[in-house]
Amino acid sequence: MTPILEVRGLRVRYGAIEAVKGISMTVGQAEIVTLIGGNGAGKTTTLKTISSVLRPAAGEIVFEGERTDRLPSHEVVRRGICQAPEGRRIFPRMTVRDNLEMGAYARRDPDGIGSDFERVFALFPVLRQRLRQQGGTLSGGEQQMLAIGRALMARPKLLLLDEPSMGLAPMMVDRIFEVVREINAQGTPILLVEQNAQVALQTAQRGYVLESGTVVLEDEAAALLGNDQVRKSYLGTD
Amino acid sequence: MIALGYTMVYGVLQLINFAHSEVFMVGTFAGLYALKAMASGPEGGIVLAGVVGTAMLAAMGASALTALGLERIAYRPLRNRGAPRLSYLISAIGASLFLQNLLFVLTPIGGPAPRPYPNVMVRRTAFTVLGYSVSNQQLLIVATMIAMYLALDRFVMASHTGRGIRAVAEDPETAGMMGVNIKRIVVVTFLVGGLMAGAAGSLYGIYFGQARFDIGFIPGIKAFTAAVLGGIGNIRGALLGGLLLGLLENLGVTCIRSDWQDVIAFLVLVAVLMFRPSGLLGEAVRG
Ligand SMILES: Nc1ncnc2c1ncn2[C@@H]1O[C@H](COP(=O)(O)OP(=O)(O)O)[C@@H](O)[C@H]1O
Ligand SMILES: [Mg+2]
Numbered sequence: 230m231t232p233i234l235e236v237r238g239l240r241v242r243y244g245a246i247e248a249v250k251g252i253s254m255t256v257g258q259a260e261i262v263t264l265i266g267g268n269g270a271g272k273t274t275t276l277k278t279i280s281s282v283l284r285p286a287a288g289e290i291v292f293e294g295e296r297t298d299r300l301p302s303h304e305v306v307r308r309g310i311c312q313a314p315e316g317r318r319i320f321p322r323m324t325v326r327d328n329l330e331m332g333a334y335a336r337r338d339p340d341g342i343g344s345d346f347e348r349v350f351a352l353f354p355v356l357r358q359r360l361r362q363q364g365g366t367l368s369g370g371e372q373q374m375l376a377i378g379r380a381l382m383a384r385p386k387l388l389l390l391d392e393p394s395m396g397l398a399p400m401m402v403d404r405i406f407e408v409v410r411e412i413n414a415q416g417t418p419i420l421l422v423e424q425n426a427q428v429a430l431q432t433a434q435r436g437y438v439l440e441s442g443t444v445v446l447e448d449e450a451a452a453l454l455g456n457d458q459v460r461k462s463y464l465g466t467d
Numbered sequence: 468m469i470a471l472g473y474t475m476v477y478g479v480l481q482l483i484n485f486a487h488s489e490v491f492m493v494g495t496f497a498g499l500y501a502l503k504a505m506a507s508g509p510e511g512g513i514v515l516a517g518v519v520g521t522a523m524l525a526a527m528g529a530s531a532l533t534a535l536g537l538e539r540i541a542y543r544p545l546r547n548r549g550a551p552r553l554s555y556l557i558s559a560i561g562a563s564l565f566l567q568n569l570l571f572v573l574t575p576i577g578g579p580a581p582r583p584y585p586n587v588m589v590r591r592t593a594f595t596v597l598g599y600s601v602s603n604q605q606l607l608i609v610a611t612m613i614a615m616y617l618a619l620d621r622f623v624m625a626s627h628t629g630r631g632i633r634a635v636a637e638d639p640e641t642a643g644m645m646g647v648n649i650k651r652i653v654v655v656t657f658l659v660g661g662l663m664a665g666a667a668g669s670l671y672g673i674y675f676g677q678a679r680f681d682i683g684f685i686p687g688i689k690a691f692t693a694a695v696l697g698g699i700g701n702i703r704g705a706l707l708g709g710l711l712l713g714l715l716e717n718l719g720v721t722c723i724r725s726d727w728q729d730v731i732a733f734l735v736l737v738a739v740l741m742f743r744p745s746g747l748l749g750e751a752v753r754g
Contacts, residue, residue, distance in 0.1 A: 282640055282643060301643075301648070303643060303647055306644070306645065306646035311644070311645070311646075312644055314644060318641040320637045320638060320641070320642075321637065322633075323630075323633060323634065323637065327630055327633070330630060331630065331631075331634050331642070331645045332645055332646075334627075334630070334631060334634075334645050335645075335646030335647075383646060
């Protein structure tokens with residue numbers, strides 16, 4: 230089957246600094262693919278470029294057979310890519326309901342939006358109780374749920390998650406990743422960016438290891454979990 | 468009402484539109500010529516309401532077009548190039564001087580001398596409260612202001628586009644990632660600000676009976692003060708700031724002397740900027 234997303238030779242720069250130095254990767258139609266790597270490896274830069282928040286200096290991003298790297302970010306959302314960004318980026322002074330509505334901003338199908346609200350509440354029941362609260366008043370875990378829920382409200386064909394485990398207690402991380410698997414089981418492919426390699430590789434089917442803007446390893450997640458280099462650098466075991 | 472324009476544009480772009488007072492000025496001229504075209508002397512009843520209403524709409528249209536033109540010519544090219552903040556300021560001041568001088572030079576329309584408004588709405592006392600008489604014109608101004616404010620509040624708080632405006636104001640990058648067309652939101656914001664300034668301009672013209680190329684200056688500064696006082700970027704704050712500034716000015720006029728009115732507005736601006744730059748309902752300074 231052809232992949233839903235294909236990144237070819239992607240290079241991204243911030244002024245004189247090249248943060249992503251020619252990476253290539255694919256995400257299949259039903260997969261969870263993870264991109265792991267240390268702080269500053271270029272993971273967030275890659276996701277932001279896929280979302281068209283940043284423009285690549287070179288390379289191509291092909292989604293469902295069409296290039297998206299020249300499109301404005303709102304058009305990329307309409308094509309079916311939405312992300313829960315690093316640090317959650319909830320709109321703090323908007324209510325939880327308005328935050329979720331923002332995920333559906335580009336849509337004009339009230340019935341579909343209504344049923345997606347129900348889908349999000351089924352995945353994250355706590356959000357239903359928080360609907361009228363301001364986003365900024367939620368706990369870190371709840372904000373992460375809201376960020377994922379908000380992205381789901383776009384009914385994405387590909388979901389991007391940037392470090393959903395960041396700053397959360399282990400129990401909360403487990404709960405979030407359970408839902409990530411559930412979302413994938415419901416049919417949405419996911420590109421998962423993580424520094425927490427352990428949980429990411431246990432969740433994904435395949436993985437890419439990023440170092441200083443280049444892919445240094447790519448394999449089945451299970452193989453990466455057993456890889457000596459990965460174990461030393463990212464799992465803290467020998 | 469002019470304060471609402473400053474606050475909207477600032478909230479969305481973190482940008483003080485210093486040419487906003489000229490958007491207002493264009494509104495007073497448009498209101499003037501619309502009135503002249505329809506009536507030359509005092510009118511009453513339905514005719515008066517129709518004439519004033521139409522003039523106000525004409526002024527709103529003209530100001531909205533001016534605001535959109537400003538966005539297109541003075542701001543968008545800078546934004547597309549990611550220009551530093553100072554260049555926006557310079558561009559705004561340039562646009563402001565250009566518009567003022569345009570009306571100064573265009574003697575058939577503007578010119579150096581004030582252009583009188585036709586006395587369509589004769590000022591008389593509508594009612595008296597606590598010894599203060601309220602004129603029919605003041606009543607019109609207050610009623611329009613409340614209606615505009617309520618409409619704007621509903622638009623921003625309850626509509627789809629309003630939600631987009633709030634999201635862009637809070638975090639433009641994330642708003643884009645959620646599917647908001649940021650360019651479109653910026654245009655809508657300038658449009659709404661222009662509509663408000665146009666309505667204010669025509670009312671100001673009716674109240675003070677004239678239009679002139681530099682008429683936007685004092686109301687512009689006052690509206691800016693009101694917006695800063697209430698907390699710039701905050702729509703409810705702009706209304707509160709306007710009310711408070713009005714109260715303070717009148718208190719000053721009563722306690723000191725009437726020619727101190729404008730001085731007080733400036734004092735308030737300086738004081739707020741010194742002691743509470745985020746304003747009364749201002750947003751917490753973001754890190
Ligand atoms: N806005 C920016 N301006 C300049 N350099 C940046 C910016 N954002 C990230 N970088 C740099 O780009 C590199 C990759 O960053 P990032 O993609 O955020 O890494 P990661 O998400 O893997 O931690 C880092 O060296 C970082 O310092
Ligand atoms: Mg990152």
